[in-house]
Amino acid sequence: MALVHRNVVRVSALLARYNFRAYSTPAEKDIKKSVFISQSKDIFTNLALEDWLYRNFDFTNHHVLMLWQNDPCVVIGRHQNPWLEANISELTSITENGVQLARRNSGGGTVFHDQGNLNMTFFTARNHYNRKYNLEVIKRALFREYGVKLEISSREDLTLRNCKVSGTAAKLGRPSAYHHCTLLVSANKLNLSQALQKVDVGIETNATKSIKSKIINLCEEDPKIKVSSLYKVVGWEYLRTRALSIKDGGMELANQQKGFQMVNPTDLWFPGIEEIRTNLQTWNWRFGKTPKFTISRSFTVPDNLLINTDVPDDLKVTMIVEGGKIMDVNLFVPPGLVASGFTGNVNVITSLVGHRFSEEALDNLEWSLGALISDKDKFVTDCVRQVMQSV
Structure with a gap:
């Protein structure tokens, strides 16, 4: 089924349609869903969009799945040490335009992104946060479309043939929460290895350390799997799944949702987003936030x-x-x-x-x-x- 793009609307209209305060817990049938697709490939812009939505949107009656891609970058967790996690001195020379280093607001380990990854952020109210639900949506989407059987590990990572195809990280607050992960589709594994390859240099720290795992691209299992097609595949699976339970409502339920929105992460659409982006790009945030x-x-x-x-x-x-x-x-x-x-x-x-x-x-x-x-x-x-x- 073709991907439907609804009319692009600015943030004022989005807020007018979606953003309202509801202090009672809504029934499942009263929760609507949207899929937001970022038009940016810049890691700092996309992290800023994620943070803007977390700070400003009300997800009580409206859950959102944000889909996004990035140009080559290394993204470390909020409480990590970049000098321990990334090959910093070599990042500028790994690709023609280099590899950016970013620190996100959520915890967890370090990941490498390029346009062979599909990034997914599931936004809900705090009391509806359920990352097992989110992983099941992705798992069902891949099986429905391609017959690929993913597993959910004890660490709540998505795996294929005992190799990771996605990790997991989250930010839990009040009243909102999000869970995000990146799906390895056709990532450049050589660049990934060079960007993350580190030797023991004698660092002692209490910072969160990444756990190395074997990885696999989904295209190694089925060459037909493309990032471009997964926007549709994962998006429709999300819309056809009930808001609080892993139950398939089919296209009848999907058509009752708010659908797909192409969003442009600029100040014109999201006032204040440029300030967030600028802060995320500073040395003080990327390096200065490193634990002692x-x-x-x-x-x-x-x-x-x-x-x-x-x-x-x-x-x-x-x-x-x-x-x-x-x-x-x-x-x-x-x-x-x-x-x-x-x-x-x-x-x-x-x-x-x-x-x-x-x-x-x-x-x-x-x-x-x-x-x-x-x-x-x-x-x-x-x-x-x-x-x-x-x-």
Whole structure:
């Protein structure tokens, strides 16, 4: 069945039709549904649209499924460490236009998006939040259209042949809530691997850490599955399923809903959305919101810099980073490295405190290195540089 696009309306009209306060719990038959399709492929714009709807829309009597795609990007959870989750130093060179790094408002783990993913956000009132329901809708849609049998894991991920095709994350508030996930359809797995590939660089943190899993694209199961067709397939399944129970109402129920809306996430449609987007794109949000962490590395001191080669202890550098900025730098300097002339490190190292980790700090370190003469001084500061460049 062809995808029906209803007349595009601006947000004032959407709010006038849909957004009303109802303080009593509505009956299932009184809850209507819409499918909103974002016309943007920009991760910050789509996250801003998601947040705008969460803040401003009333979902008491009206549930919404937002469908959206993004250009290549890495999206970390609200409480995650980007330096631990993403290959930050390589993101700009992975694709022709680079890979953006974004932090979303919900928790959960890190995901890679490109136009081979279909992103889905299910909005409801808080008391109607049910992500098992949402996953069942997706599962039924894929089976109805393609005969593909997905499973829901104990962690509430969608799996195929014991590989993940979708994760899950949510934001629960009052009075609204949403659950979102991204469906792997034909994502570039090489780019995904390069963007998320990380080695253990000695970070200690309480930040939420992603759990690595085997993944599979749906197109590997059935080449006919395309993102473009899934807008229709998932959208109609959502509209034909009752609002609070996994019961199929068929096209009769679907035709009673509010249907599909193409939405343009701009200030003209959603006043204030540009301000939300701007905040999501700032360094302070993407990096500054990182939970406090400590990074430590040890370095073997070259023999030519040791006074006493019988004391082969390593040099150890420990940095404490909070709010995305270097709060402290501690050095363990082996006795064999200490000698007259080893004077430059204290000023150089302390000059890093208060700088952003790590672009600003590296620039400052490079400037400081220009005044150093001693090979031992240079070795110590080079070790500090390597700590910052390793993440």
